[in-house]
Amino acid sequence: MEQPAQLHETTERLGTDPLGKLLFRLSLPSVISMMTISMYNLVDIFWVAKLGHQSVAALTVIMPFFILCYAVGVGTGVGANALASRRFGERKVDEANRVVGQCFFLSLAIGIVFLLVMNLFPRTILTICGATPDIMELATQYLTVFGWGIPFLLMQMIGRNIFQASGDAIRPMVFVIFGQVCNLILDPFLIFGWWFFPEMGVAGAALATVLANILSAGLAVFYIAADRTTYHLKLRHLLPNLPAIVAIYRVGLPTMLMNSTESIVFALFNNVVAGYGSLALAAMGIAGRISDLAFMFIEGASHGLLPIIGYSLGAKLWKRLWSAVKLASVSLAIVMAVITIGMEVFTPQIIRLFNQDPALLEIAVPGLRIFIVSMVLIGPTIMFITTFQGLSRGKDAMVLSLMRQFIFFVPALYILPRFMGLTGVWLSLPLSDILGFTISGSWLYLEYTRQKKSGLWTEPPR
Numbered sequence: 025m026e027q028p029a030q031l032h033e034t035t036e037r038l039g040t041d042p043l044g045k046l047l048f049r050l051s052l053p054s055v056i057s058m059m060t061i062s063m064y065n066l067v068d069i070f071w072v073a074k075l076g077h078q079s080v081a082a083l084t085v086i087m088p089f090f091i092l093c094y095a096v097g098v099g100t101g102v103g104a105n106a107l108a109s110r111r112f113g114e115r116k117v118d119e120a121n122r123v124v125g126q127c128f129f130l131s132l133a134i135g136i137v138f139l140l141v142m143n144l145f146p147r148t149i150l151t152i153c154g155a156t157p158d159i160m161e162l163a164t165q166y167l168t169v170f171g172w173g174i175p176f177l178l179m180q181m182i183g184r185n186i187f188q189a190s191g192d193a194i195r196p197m198v199f200v201i202f203g204q205v206c207n208l209i210l211d212p213f214l215i216f217g218w219w220f221f222p223e224m225g226v227a228g229a230a231l232a233t234v235l236a237n238i239l240s241a242g243l244a245v246f247y248i249a250a251d252r253t254t255y256h257l258k259l260r261h262l263l264p265n266l267p268a269i270v271a272i273y274r275v276g277l278p279t280m281l282m283n284s285t286e287s288i289v290f291a292l293f294n295n296v297v298a299g300y301g302s303l304a305l306a307a308m309g310i311a312g313r314i315s316d317l318a319f320m321f322i323e324g325a326s327h328g329l330l331p332i333i334g335y336s337l338g339a340k341l342w343k344r345l346w347s348a349v350k351l352a353s354v355s356l357a358i359v360m361a362v363i364t365i366g367m368e369v370f371t372p373q374i375i376r377l378f379n380q381d382p383a384l385l386e387i388a389v390p391g392l393r394i395f396i397v398s399m400v401l402i403g404p405t406i407m408f409i410t411t412f413q414g415l416s417r418g419k420d421a422m423v424l425s426l427m428r429q430f431i432f433f434v435p436a437l438y439i440l441p442r443f444m445g446l447t448g449v450w451l452s453l454p455l456s457d458i459l460g461f462t463i464s465g466s467w468l469y470l471e472y473t474r475q476k477k478s479g480l481w482t483e484p485p486r
């Protein structure tokens with residue numbers, strides 16, 4: 025049996041630092057990382073929009089498949105994060121190293137599968153994702169180039185969780201920022217053929233993303249391999265280990281499936297919107313990218329909360345665990361309320377920064393306003409689901425997500441437009457968010473009361 029080991033100071037602070045300070049320290053780097061990614065997405069759309077609304081629509085229909093790739097990376101990363109942070113809480117450092125070692129193999133193996141599928145069946149994928157005939161060629165160009173960066177995208181995403189599991193949120197932030205800044209610089213050069221670069225159009229935007237992912241993932245791998253982190257990997261940790269992989273996906277698979285359903289939902293969303301033409305797809309793409317700016321706070325808070333829950337679970341710090349959940353949920357609700365008010369007031373001005381086509385504005389402005397009206401509830405809802413993930417209750421997290429996305433959203437998506445047209449499409453999202461918040465909050469409260477009454481709250485001496 026592995027003996028308890030002394031932890032790195034950064035990891036030890038997961039169980040000792042004041043919660044407000046700790047959540048801020050762990051969340052802020054993720055928020056900055058997500059801000060960088062969101063700014064890239066906005067700048068990407070800014071440049072691509074100059075090629076015409078069909079190019080914007082082409083990037084929009086690719087999103088369901090991108091979300092599927094993202095789901096695999098998030099699921100694997102969450103599994104590794106929750107499991108490694110729990111092993112640190114249990115003082116089983118060698119087991120934490122073994123968990124991390126499997127992530128290298130998984131990134132490469134899964135990434136190659138995605139690469140082959142994207143280059144062998146691009147038109148089939150795009151048809152499923154809702155591509156209209158007038159944007160099929162543009163979307164194919166982007167998808168086939170983008171596929172070459174998937175192994176590196178997965179390593180970047182999983183690597184971020186690996187660092188956060190040990191309490192280090194700074195390095196992954198730096199890696200993401202470095203890659204995305206390079207992306208921002210390369211975008212116009214590769215899209216329009218500035219200087220000596222070839223003019224590649226939407227394929228240039230995809231190539232810039234591939235290069236950014238390579239740089240960001242390369243830095244993460246270098247720091248881990250060079251023993252510049254809490255982890256100290258040996259060859260035996262890197263060899264495929266079935267029990268470790270099963271343990272990762274025992275926690276991460278429900279999250280992966282949960283996020284994969286978002287890909288399906290987005291594909292259904294695209295297909296419904298496509299019935300209103302490629303201009304509607306372009307409007308939805310712009311509105312969606314802008315609303316993503318607010319979601320960076322939700323994503324950052326989730327990344328900050330997860331290792332605290334995992335560590336507290338392993339160390340049996342029950343009161344600390346639930347205090348962290350409450351603090352993260354309430355704080356995020358306040359932040360999202362402020363952001364929502366600001367975006368609602370300045371929606372037309374924000375949309376005009378990207379496109380001033382009156383026909384597009386007529387669709388995008390009300391679409392964005394409806395999109396973001398329920399954000400004050402989305403933040404706490406994601407925190408509730410994150411809590412179940414950190415508690416290694418992935419099935420509960422998956423069920424709650426499926427309720428919000430399938431049981432609530434899909435019926436609304438197909439019923440409301442029959443009576444309200446495109447407005448009904450936009451309204452289906454906040455309706456599902458309201459119902460999802462109610463169910464998730466009630467479910468988590470029942471778990472909290474169950475634990476409190478079970479006698480588990482006797483904490484070990486530190």
